[in-house]
Amino acid sequence: MIQDAIHARFQLDYPGFSLQVDLELPGRGVTALFGHSGSGKTTLLRLIAGLTRVSDGYLKVNGEVWQEGREFLPTHRRPLGYVFQEASLFPHLSARANLAYGMKRAGDAAMGREALAQAVELLGIGHLLDRRPQQLSGGERQRVAIARALALHPKLLLMDEPLAALDLKRKQEILPYLERLHDALEIPVLYVSHSPDEVARLADTLVLMEQGRVRAQGPVSELFSRLDLTLAQDQDASAIIEGVVLSHNDDYALSRLEIPGGFLTVARLQRDIHEQVRVRIHARDVSLALDDPGTSSIINILPARILELREIEQAQVLVKLCTGAGERTPLLARITRHSRDRLRLYEGQSVFAQVKAVALMD
């Protein structure tokens, strides 16, 4: 298997904005390009698609050079799929004709039909095909647009905030489809987003962008709990934990998960035993105790060690912990400065983390 299958190096200077990146990205799974608006994440995606062109750039995808020096493969020759932020269906074509538009041009008809059938199935749009874009809801349109990109049988899928233009309800409608994509697709996906929630649910790898530069890059769970990055300083700062369903307790309506080096008890999941799940624990839902509270209403009490303490506001301190036997599972806790001083917390100290709530991500 080829690691770092996408190599992108670009430099671009506009008045008031410059971009300079040199990235190695995995050739599988979902990589989120994450950052505030103006951080250059969409520009980077457009550079990779060839929609924006710079003279000084290098791009190699799965062994194929798309741009190097004066060589530049125009967008329509790049085997990619692109999902735009806003609904971008051709208004003069039906949903079916929109799907066919790219498929016809992508070559291999048999493979296209298969890819199309799979995309239609995956996105649940079989009943919408004869409608015009104007007769579809925003969420439906975006699902058709995603299917249209998939029907090309692309070697790289680029998604530019595909949910940003949708309201919460529509987002909730599409997210399950995207999660299925994540599980079903064999190809690398670059997913631009400024929503930690989407990234936490969908991405494996995270590229954090700030002012046209790559601030950090790594597995999602690692970057979410890095105190020096903006993600951890957000109100919604949280730890992302991968786990496996171990057992269900139907009597109490609870499920038990195994996480690296420990266990979590959560509300009953509609998942099979041994299924992989991803959970998110908000820093504000974790409190710390020096001794094992023993008798407490809180079920999840995890022995942990303090890795780092950082004041984020006058009254607040963010604590990075690791839990489990191998200390492999990161955890974040947000406590008051007053508590830190009262408990005399220090780095390397062993504590007990009380987890009040666990949110299931997928």
Add this chain to the structure above:
Amino acid sequence: MGFSEADLQAIGLTLRLASLVTVVLLILGTPIAWWLARTRSRWKGPVGAVVALPLVLPPTVLGLYLLLLLGPNGPVGQFTQWLGLGLLPFTFWGLVVASVFYSLPFVVQPIQNAIEALGKRPLEVAATLRAGPWDRFFTVVVPLAKPGFFTAAILGFAHTVGEFGVVLMIGGNIPGATRVVSVQIYDHVEAMEYGQAHWLAATMVVFSFLVLLVLYSLNPNQRRF
């Protein structure tokens, strides 16, 4: 009262001229409109202004300059002679050239507006769906900018039918070659043959109205224009 032989000849000639000019204008005007709608070049202003010049210049003035330009001492005239095509003034093709130039803004501007209103996005989408430049133009731009092309064709045709000053100047009023309806009407008026002038003018008005009506009915979505 009916049409004289000369009137009928003028009508036929006018229709031939207007149809041909419309086709030439669409072929010629579209790339210009495209360029004007898309370019960030500093030449956009000057080129746009040149295209719009016929809107401001009186037709006879324009005609005079075209006569100088296309004439035996003008640069274009010397070029056409060098090509072995002879001189354009006083020929049907001279009228075509003059009318194309004169009606250019009426064709370029609606198409330019339509392309500008379209924005870049549909083209980018098409590119990510493997469509090459020409493919994008015919499968995305043409269907989406159809109202603009329709308007351009209507205006180009109508304006050529109604054109008079330039035609008078470049044409030399030769029956069957350059004597179009508008000139024929003018001749009737100047010769105080008002009856024939009215008859021909009324026909022209009714015809133009019908053409416009048909085209507008075929194309009711005029939102952008």
Add this chain to the structure above:
Amino acid sequence: MRCISPLLAITVSLTSVAQAEEVSVAVAANFTGPMQEIAAAFAEDTEHEAKAAFGSSGKFYAQIKNGAPFEVFLSADAAKPARLAEDGFTVPGSNFTYALGSLVLWSADAERIPAGEGAAVLQAGEFRKLAIANPKTAPYGAAAVATLQALDVEDAIKPKLVQGENIAQTYQFVSTGNAELGFVALSQVIQDGEIGSGSGWRVPAELHEPIRQDAVVLTQGKDNPAAQALMEYLHGERARNIIRAYGYNLPE
């Protein structure tokens, strides 16, 4: 023109002596030069003022029939004043010929027409285009066709004819070189009594009907003493000299 006249009327009432009047004249475009000089002389000699509008006789005809406020009409032909008289738009009996046009075969090329050999040039037929004014609407055009007929070259030359809508446009066809030859008005090319530029041949008057340019007092000018004064002035020696200097002839 019409917009200014109230203002002029005020100016006139404040500055002029009682009998000084103003007359509004529609003048054929080919007579622009001489009329400007005549108007200046007229103002000097009579204290009346002639306000002239220049344009196509055909358009003036249509405007007059539809109530344009002209008081005197100097047409480029005899037909239009006659028609206006028939239709009752003129002061009866006021028509007269104020000038006779002279036809010239002219080329912008000084070598094209050797002195006195115009007829030979036409008969040789070695040219691409010959411009004439529209014979249907312009008297100079009709005279040009008559000339070709008299020289017995009409059929040979017909395919080479291009028509200017009026004598001014015909002159432009020839002066820009688009037509090598053309029948124009002597008044268009004359300079100090000679053909000023290019080369030309004065067409003998017997080859065509005289090109009569008639003037007429319109109904609106019936009671304006300045209108009458202008008609008389056009008969006067000073006006006739100006008219001749511009290459027109005068009726005996």
